[in-house]
Amino acid sequence: MSTVPAPGQQSSGQMPPPLSRPNHEVTPLYGEEFAADPYAVYDRLRKYGALAPVEIAPGVGAMLVIDYRAALDLLHDPATWSKDSSIWLNNVPEDSAVMPMLRGRPNALFTDGETHARYRKVIADSFGRQEPHEMRRNVQEVADSLIASFAADGEADLIGQFARVLPLLYFNRAFGLPDEESELLIQGIMGMFDGKTPEEAAAADAAYTRYVTELTQLKQREPGQDLTSWFMQHPAMLSAEEIVHQIVLTLGASYEPLSNLIGNALSRMLVDDRYYGNLSGGALTARDALHDVLRNEPPMANYSAHYPRRDVYFHGVWLRAGQLVLVSYAAASTQSGRSAPGESTGAAGSGGGAHLAWAAGPHACPAQQPALLIATTAIERLTAWLSDIELTVPYDKLAWRPGPFQRGLVSLPARFSPVSPDSAGGKPWKRSSRQSG
Ligand code: HEM
Numbered sequence: 001m002s003t004v005p006a007p008g009q010q011s012s013g014q015m016p017p018p019l020s021r022p023n024h025e026v027t028p029l030y031g032e033e034f035a036a037d038p039y040a041v042y043d044r045l046r047k048y049g050a051l052a053p054v055e056i057a058p059g060v061g062a063m064l065v066i067d068y069r070a071a072l073d074l075l076h077d078p079a080t081w082s083k084d085s086s087i088w089l090n091n092v093p094e095d096s097a098v099m100p101m102l103r104g105r106p107n108a109l110f111t112d113g114e115t116h117a118r119y120r121k122v123i124a125d126s127f128g129r130q131e132p133h134e135m136r137r138n139v140q141e142v143a144d145s146l147i148a149s150f151a152a153d154g155e156a157d158l159i160g161q162f163a164r165v166l167p168l169l170y171f172n173r174a175f176g177l178p179d180e181e182s183e184l185l186i187q188g189i190m191g192m193f194d195g196k197t198p199e200e201a202a203a204a205d206a207a208y209t210r211y212v213t214e215l216t217q218l219k220q221r222e223p224g225q226d227l228t229s230w231f232m233q234h235p236a237m238l239s240a241e242e243i244v245h246q247i248v249l250t251l252g253a254s255y256e257p258l259s260n261l262i263g264n265a266l267s268r269m270l271v272d273d274r275y276y277g278n279l280s281g282g283a284l285t286a287r288d289a290l291h292d293v294l295r296n297e298p299p300m301a302n303y304s305a306h307y308p309r310r311d312v313y314f315h316g317v318w319l320r321a322g323q324l325v326l327v328s329y330a331a332a333s334t335q336s337g338r339s340a341p342g343e344s345t346g347a348a349g350s351g352g353g354a355h356l357a358w359a360a361g362p363h364a365c366p367a368q369q370p371a372l373l374i375a376t377t378a379i380e381r382l383t384a385w386l387s388d389i390e391l392t393v394p395y396d397k398l399a400w401r402p403g404p405f406q407r408g409l410v411s412l413p414a415r416f417s418p419v420s421p422d423s424a425g426g427k428p429w430k431r432s433s434r435q436s437g
Helices: 032-036 038-048 068-075 113-128 132-153 159-163 166-174 179-194 198-221 227-233 240-270 286-296 329-333 368-385
Strands: 051-057 060-065 155-157 302-308 312-314 317-319 325-328 413-415 419-421 429-431
Touching (some): 038 051, 038 329, 068 312, 068 329, 113 227, 113 240, 132 155, 132 159, 132 166, 132 368, 132 419, 155 159, 159 368, 166 179, 166 240, 166 368, 179 198, 179 240, 198 227, 198 240, 240 286, 240 368, 286 368, 302 329, 325 329
Antiparallel strands (some): 051 060, 155 413, 302 325, 312 317, 419 429
């Protein structure tokens, strides 16, 4: 059944409020209350039906799709829905905090049709050339280097010292640079996503631009077996500028969600004895934890920014051409119930049931298998070396990052029996004599 009436067809639906001017009932998807318990907010929004009016930054309104069926209808209908934000951008303050996630760029995420298909194929084909065993080896090595940096301390913040750095170290290698070069990338990306002041953001932006420029110049001169060279050699023949845009997208698109996937899964494992109760391991695996997170705590909570190509009547609501509509993967996937950490698996619980954590349709994440491989390997490596990790803060006191798009922890403070690097090589370290036994 189409939810879009034919031109001229009458409907009893109400026209939405003017663009970007929220009505008085609009619900914020930012701030401490939302970060502390977004699922309570989604539950309150369900009274609106399939779509709810929200505010994603002060003064910036959007319609949020919270119904699973409606989300699929939108994501699979590019004839009605475009990723082109240009009309909407005319009505939004340039300095809004959400602009970096919504301002269009000539890359796969913000384009439609053939242009999108061309960019996406370059990314997907290049990722397809990565050998799984090579990927696993690289993740193990970067994981080991991070674990070695805190293993002897007996305590660490598993977000700041592990989950947030590992994707950058991995992708620095995958794009073809030696580990020494990762500092500029870390400085750039972390500063852009985590920077507190405009000056920090500007410095980070400059570092990131320098990183990508130097990377592409180097690979132009000296191609190798890496993502950058494969982007450049792809038969789609992207221009130098197009390549820079797809690299920037790929690094940006992988950083936050992959960090959050690793961090959210670790946090669930550490409060659930079924995973990690004793030295011989639990009944559930890292993969189970990752699927639990995808279903119940998706790392990207709300995104898939789309704009109707014309005024449409969609699942009970009139929407205007060019209006911002976001999909809540978190609300749609948990419409029929949700497992909190440590709760038993059920039909609507961990692992079971469909979810939208990767979105769906033409823009669905093209890197699902690589992302799962990286996250699984990273977690397995950490829990293999540090076999008795426990949280030092109760789960319900952990702080979550603010903002409408992501679901990820600020930090994950943990302790464990210290282990020391093994200078003899082979296994990178062994249990410290101070603590073993
Ligand atoms: C290896 C790590 C990852 C890479 C390289 C990557 C890359 C990408 C790229 C290039 C896109 C744009 C695709 C397009 O528009 O055609 C995308 C979309 C998306 N990715 Fe990923 N991704 C990664 C990990 C993740 C993770 C861990 C999640 C969450 C579980 C995720 C969720 C999404 C979602 C929801 C979209 C759709 C966004 C939208 O259309 O607005 N990705 N990803």
